Amino acid sequence: MKLLLVEDDRKVATAIVRGLEAEGFHVEVAFDGDDGFWMASEGSYDLVILDIMLPGRNGYRVCADLRDAGNWTPILMLTAKDGDLDEAEALDTGADDFLTKPFSFPVLVARVRGLLRRAGGRNPVPVEVGDLRLDPGQRRVWRGEQEIALTSREFDVLEFLVRRAGQVLSKREILAGVWEFDFDGDPNIVEVYVRRLRRKIDEPFDQHTLATVRGSGYRIATDEP
Amino acid sequence: MKLLLVEDDRKVATAIVRGLEAEGFHVEVAFDGDDGFWMASEGSYDLVILDIMLPGRNGYRVCADLRDAGNWTPILMLTAKDGDLDEAEALDTGADDFLTKPFSFPVLVARVRGLLRRAGGRNPVPVEVGDLRLDPGQRRVWRGEQEIALTSREFDVLEFLVRRAGQVLSKREILAGVWEFDFDGDPNIVEVYVRRLRRKIDEPFDQHTLATVRGSGYRIATDEP
């Protein structure tokens, strides 16, 4: 799957590229609207992620120009926080979906997957560790036969950990992978969610899937060494 | 794995290169920003470690210039101690992670591994000496089938020794390789950790993997001469 990201803020761009590549996508980047338009026209991408505020021509124009030129690649627009208008305008100019900044990584991935699926791709695959099963598409979790109710954030944290089962993930990494890019709060929040997850997925079942590695982070226990 | 280190302080550069090569990376060095940019552009590196204070063009510029040129090699920036601003600016210019000086060697290695992993590389490879096996990603240790619980520091010391199995490492070297670069405590701490490791990895198994070389340091015994 080849994606094009059009985004001038390097910080955001880097984060998105890294994350999406880790999810298995191939991502190329344009830093302004003109490059973006040109690359989207020439290259054959499965999806374009398009910031609105851009040097050169802005996101709306890029989107409209592409559609005028007969290019119907799915487009996901990144709109600014305050602009309520943005959404409507984004869809008017031919975008397929939009996402309001700031957004967290799982949300972006979900949207990208959603668009690709609607465009004819396949459903996200359930993930399993031992008898713990997550379905990212439905955002539901089971331990054996028993379904477990998680909040949205709890699910994101758990999915992040389960997808990297066995690896030690630091609070830093978890924070960066699950929260908004500009989140600047207390890392203790990770501890709080770990606590809540343990209370829901481990304690009622007398398990200890979610282990602390003091000084390094957390790890989902797997059977394999 | 081929890394590029851009660092003008030769003493620091040498120390880092030695260490990373012992970890199994192939490291090349540039001593100023211009060389660094040129090498990063021409050579194909898996990761660039970039100091900020550089003659020629500084780290930020090198980073920004690389990104502008469409080069998305993961970049780890080394920022000065006091600069809180540095972090933000490093990420703004497109760095993937940063590390504040002074840092300890295991931390540097962990960050490098983390970046390579996020960039889609393989998981860190387990290390083995005889029937002693360490998995750096999981931070777990086994002797044969039996898992051994180590603290964070114990693990760092053991990993440092095992990766240099067969070599004699002085207390000075171990101190420099595992503790923060500016650690200024009693070198006896190394003896204390050697003692703890022996008690955990050798004594219960009637082995003597961790040998003292009086007057010189310690060595992990290997089968090969």
Next chain:
DNA sequence: GGGTACGTTCAGCAGAGGTTCAGCTTCCAG
């Protein structure tokens, strides 16, 4: 407009694990 669900912050606590220290043992030179 009141209530609920959820995310986030806070502060107190407990204990793990790091560092230091003082006394002991071993090794080697003379």
Next chain:
DNA sequence: CTGGAAGCTGAACCTCTGCTGAACGTACCC
């Protein structure tokens, strides 16, 4: 054989990390 240096060891000390319950604020829902 003897003294000193290097290394070993157990225990004390103490910091800092992670755990936890509760409070707070906000968005959404009835």
